[in-house]
Amino acid sequence: xxxxxxxxxxxxxxxxxxxxxxxxxxxxxxxxxxxxxxxxxxxxxxxxxxxxxxxxxxxxxxxxxxxxxxxxxxxxxxxxxxxxxxxxxxxxxxxxxxxxxxxx
Amino acid sequence: xxxxxxxxxxxxxxxxxxxxxxxxxxxxxxxxxxxxxxxxxxxxxxxxxxxxxxxxxxxxxxxxxxxxxxxxxxxxxxxxxxxxxxxxxxxxxxxxxxxxxxxx
DNA sequence: TAAACATATCGAATAAAATCAATATGAGGT
DNA sequence: ACCTCATATTGATTTTATTCGATATGTTTA
Numbered sequence: 001x002x003x004x005x006x007x008x009x010x011x012x013x014x015x016x017x018x019x020x021x022x023x024x025x026x027x028x029x030x031x032x033x034x035x036x037x038x039x040x041x042x043x044x045x046x047x048x049x050x051x052x053x054x055x056x057x058x059x060x061x062x063x064x065x066x067x068x069x070x071x072x073x074x075x076x077x078x079x080x081x082x083x084x085x086x087x088x089x090x091x092x093x094x095x096x097x098x099x100x101x102x103x104x
Numbered sequence: 105x106x107x108x109x110x111x112x113x114x115x116x117x118x119x120x121x122x123x124x125x126x127x128x129x130x131x132x133x134x135x136x137x138x139x140x141x142x143x144x145x146x147x148x149x150x151x152x153x154x155x156x157x158x159x160x161x162x163x164x165x166x167x168x169x170x171x172x173x174x175x176x177x178x179x180x181x182x183x184x185x186x187x188x189x190x191x192x193x194x195x196x197x198x199x200x201x202x203x204x205x206x207x208x
Numbered sequence: 209t210a211a212a213c214a215t216a217t218c219g220a221a222t223a224a225a226a227t228c229a230a231t232a233t234g235a236g237g238t
Numbered sequence: 239a240c241c242t243c244a245t246a247t248t249g250a251t252t253t254t255a256t257t258c259g260a261t262a263t264g265t266t267t268a
Contacts, residue, residue, distance in 0.1 A: 005125040012119035015193065017226085021109040030198050034245065047227050049246055054225095060194065068235050068244045079194035086190055089119065090164065090183035094134050121256085138215065151257055153216055158255095172214045172265050 008089070011082050014058035019043055020051050024074065027061065031073035058082075112193070115186050118162035123147055124155050128178065131165065135177035162186075 014020055022041050026032055038048050052072060055061035059078035064071040118124055126145050130136055142152050156176060159165035163182035168175040 005122045005129070008125055009120050009122050012116050015116035015190070016113050016120040018109045018113050019226085021113055021193065024193050025109070028193075028196055030196065035243095038244095043226090044228055045245075046229080046247080050226075053246085065245095070245065074194055074196050076196075079190075082194070083187065083190055086119070086183075086187055089125065089128050089132075090178055090186070092132055092134065092178050092180075123256090139213095142214095147256090148258055149215075150217080150259080154256075157216085169215095174215065 008085055011058050011060070011085060014055050014060045014082070017051070017054075019047075020055055023048075023051060023055065023072075024060070027072060027074045031064070031071050033069045033071045035069070037072065112189055115162045115164070115189060118159050118164045118186070121155070121158075123151075124159055127152075127155060127159065127176075128164070131176060131178045135168070135175050137173045137175045139173070141176065 015024075019041060023037055026037055026040055034048065034052065037052075038045055041048060043051070052061070052063070052070075055072070056063050060075060060082055061072050062075040062078065064073070118128075123145060127141055130141055130144055138152065138156065141156075142149055145152060147155070156165070156167070156174075159176070160167050164179060164186055165176050166179040166182065168177070
């Protein structure tokens, strides 16, 4: 039983919260600094910072620090990995040794 | 501000829990009934039922009731929709009207 | 119809996540 | 050096999710 499930779940945590999806959709038009995101998303500054951390930790978003500002953008490699993983998780390999139920 | 974000988040809820990923990986070898899943996943019966509901609600898994048993399988269309959505959410449309930061 | 079984639902307990106010950090400007 | 601004962190609170025991529902079998 190989268990990278916990790690994989972390990647999809990025997408399973309303606020984070809002942030992602804002980042689709390109890199944004936190202050811009803060204006658009209806949460306080510490809450945004918390969500950005989850997004960055998932690998889907990357952060670039420039002076006072932190610029966030969608990571091409990170989102590619997420897509790849989603593919892996939902592919069905219907093999011959199929046991549908306990009594079949 | 178009908000299907809440609905979209629901789809990815399927993938952001360790137990549900375990279930999904079991379903990759084909349709399984709840009793089989219950043997493999280390949770109680009501807990499994709860997770299956979240998976079915997300559309990624479909349920087929046959007598006493409920057979679960990965939904081709549901997972296709999830993939499509993931694609939509992570695509960057770098347009010309780019505002990177508040002071730029 | 009664018993046995598979799964779902309910209610309560516990765990985890989200949120905010207050404060810390660290960079620039004066 | 001091002040200001942008973001991060901390600690507490509220909300949401997970889990389990008990029970309900609905199906098959005797």
